[in-house]
Amino acid sequence: MLKVEIRFMIKDLYRRGVTISEIARSSGHGRATIRTIVNGPVSPLPRKRKARVRKIDPFIAYLEKRMAEGVYNCRKLLDELQRQGYQGSWSLLKSFVQPYRQARRHQATVRFETEPGEQAQVDWAHFGFIMHHGCRRRLYAFLMMLGWSRSLYLEFTVSADAAWWLRCHMHAFHYFGGVPRVVLHDNLKTAVLERAAGAVHWNPRYLDFADYYGFTPRACQPYRAQTKGKVESSVRYVRGNFWPGLTFVDLADLNRQCQAWLDGTANRRVHGTTAEVPLERLAQEPLLPLDGKPDYDTSLIAFRRSTKDCFLSYDGNYYSVPAAYAGQLLQVKESEDGQLLVLDARDEEIARHRLAEGRNQRIALAAHYARLGHSSPPARRPSAVQLPAPQSLADLPAAPEVEIRPLVWYDQLLGVA
Known part of the structure; x- marks a missing residue:
């Protein structure tokens, strides 16, 4: 293939009036080649290679x-x-x-705004570890943000299980003074058991909780975290504003400081998007009222079989039950205030304990053993007794014959007389 400079020179000569035959003689190229260059572009298009079949x-x-x-x-x-x-x-x-991937990274998005009282976005975040009741535990942060007012609720826990998932929702509703109509979150197991063929199979207890408070749960599409971008940005805000340089004694102290930060900083600032104070906009959100209804029962429920010595095992410790329930399968409920309730088969409370700290502790109540008397060893069964066999006179040996002698005979024998 001729270089671009030579092709340009040939086209330039032709534009000046030089014939194709003269250009061919002077350049040493054939007339067909010169004609092709004259009628074509200076930079010829690259030849398309035959596409190879790839394994993919x-x-x-x-x-x-x-x-x-x-x-x-x-x-x-x-x-x-x-x-x-x-x-x-x-x-x-x-x-x-x-x-x-690159196209997805630079994909443009449209900000989605919701109506007042319409939606809250929820997320968990991990904040390292904390010493809690003498044990090193993971520290989690629960965040809920109202979409319209941008009001934020934050709470730290040492567990992200189903019970604390519901409890943190409930605490957020009390903080906001009402319930949003929709709660948007990830596909975590405490809310979504699985997604199959586009259908969401919800955790039954979470659906019961949602029905109790009147909101509709909604799960994001997998790998679409930007769907709840408002609460995602709140996690970054907490890490950058509340967390740096913070010192605390325990979990309760951490949550006290968290509450003060929410009331004095996070919800009192002028929000960068709305240009308004979140707490002032919160008063305008028509949330579903709580109506003074009692809190949903968020107790952890488990089943344990008591031992012969009237104890059951729970969370690494042992708790006594009344002696009448030894060896039975019992229901155990751990309440939010740290109480352990033991129920029988009729769901009646038979024991109540304060949850113990640490491990391998035995918590016993004397009343549980009051009816357990000190029993004596059971009486032995009477055994057979062998009696001596009866004997007849005929079976007895014969008596020896004794000679009868006068006493004088004994005197003579002794020499007395």
Whole structure:
């Protein structure tokens, strides 16, 4: 292929009136070549190479479908493709997915605003570890933000289980003075058991909790954390404003300081998006009223079988039960205020203890053993007794015959007389 400079010179000569034959003789190229250059561009288009069939080509439709669902993890995609017969390399898959990742990273979004009282967004965040009741525990932060007013609720816990998931919701409702109509969150197991064929299978207890307070739970699409971007940005705000340089004694002290920060800083500032104070906008949110209804029972429920010595095991410690319930399967409820309730098969309370700290503690109440008397060993069963066999006179040995002598005979024998 001729260089661009030579092609330009040939076209320039032709524009000046030099014939194709003269240009061919002076340049040493054939007339057909000169004619092609004259009628074509200075920079010829590159020849299209014949597309090679790649090992990944049969799976492109599947990959595009999975990436549309938010799955960009190449290790996960490789496992799925290999189960379908893919024999290509991980690097080939990675090079195919990479442009889609970049496009997703720079994808423009539209801010979604909700009506007053319509929606709250919820999230958990991990904040390291804390010493709690003598044990090193993970420290979690529960955050709930109202979408319209941007009012924030924050609470720290040492557990993110189902009971504390519900309790933190309940505490947030009390803090806001009402309940939003929709609560948006991730697909965590305390709310969503699974998603199958686009359908959400909810945790039954969470649905019962939602029905009790009258809100509708809504789970984000997988891998779409930006759906609840308001509370996501609140996590960054807490890490950058409340957390740095903080000192606290225990979990209760941490939550006291957290409450003061919410009331004095987070919900008193002028919000960057709304340009208004969140607490002032909160008064305008038509939240569903609590109506003075009693708090939902968020007790942890478990079942334990008591031992013969009238104890049951719970969370590493042992608690006594009345002696009449030894060896029975009993229901155990741990309440939010640290009480451990023991119920029988009729759901009647038979024992109540304060949760113990530490491990391997035995908490016994004397009343549980009051009816347990000191029993004596059981009487032995009477055994058979062998009696001596009866004997007849015929069976007795014969008596010896004794000669009768006068007493004088004994005197003579002794020499007395």
